[in-house]
Amino acid sequence: CRKLGRRVIDRCNLTILTEPGFEDLAAFLAGHDIDIVASYPHYLAAEVDSRRGEGVFTRSLTGLRLLNELGYGTRRSLYLVHNPPDLALAGDQYELECDFRRRLTPEGIEFSGLYVLNNMPLGRFLETLVQEGKHEDYLARLAESFNPATLAGLMCREQLSVAWDGRIYDCDFNLAVGLAQPACRTVFDFTPELWLQRSIRTAAHCFGCTAATGSSCTGSLTSVSVRRRAEP
Known part of the structure; x- marks a missing residue:
């Protein structure tokens, strides 16, 4: 590369x-x-x-x-x-x-x-939440902290994730849980037209990206630092 x-x-x-x-x-x-x-x-x-x-x-x-x-x-x-x-x-x-x-x-x-x-409710963090009986409380906190201002910057709207076998996912987290994108199953089926027409697949973990100031591959979506980077 x-x-x-x-x-x-x-x-x-x-x-x-x-x-x-x-x-x-x-x-x-x-x-x-x-x-x-x-x-x-x-x-x-x-x-x-x-x-x-x-x-x-x-x-x-x-x-x-x-x-x-x-x-x-x-x-x-x-x-x-x-x-x-x-x-x-x-x-x-x-x-x-x-x-x-x-x-x-x-x-x-x-x-x-x-x-x-x-923290996304996945992997080892999810295991810890379940073991400590905090899983439902954390999911509720994420949902209650939903911030609509984060939606425009979500990474699943502008990026895609590709697994080792060529399968396409809307984001790394969907890849982690095996939530594949049916519109474009693999890189071999991919076309820009299909990708633009797809529906993003969602699950409970998606609230991790939309809670409070939001999360993306470049951090917060709505914090002061993000707003300052956007200023001329």
Whole structure:
């Protein structure tokens, strides 16, 4: 893709950068001028380790420093991704980015920006919700926090996701639960006309993108930071 001049984004787990066998991964990404979007749930060690495991905060900081040494956060794109804890919904992206910079700048960490996302009721988070008896409460919170102002910017309206076998989905989350797009089943059946005429498939998890300030592949849909980027 890079040889074709396309932009490539790596969704990065920072701790993998120092794992045995992956020590050259960061240099590989930099060498191919690949943008990075990295999970960084919080700037407090106790918060990160309680969610991701003991020592994850320190290893994530090490990964960020390694990326900074390679020019990420300055001349190369490095965005961090924040998810709120427990049943909370994402706060204002601009305010949270300011908080992250206040905490990380003294550590010598630089980054391009922050994406704030609601937790989707899928995968391991869904398993945790069910185990703790919070599943129905969380789904209700998402539905009650529906924000119609998020609809115009939903990623399923302008993008598509393609699985390894060529099957087409309206978004990554539909791909994760196997909710395929019947209008264009695979990339081999795809035509722009069929895609424009399709009906987007929805399920309960879709409220994760429309709750509060909203969520997309570039973070919040309605926060102050989003409005500022839209200004001339």
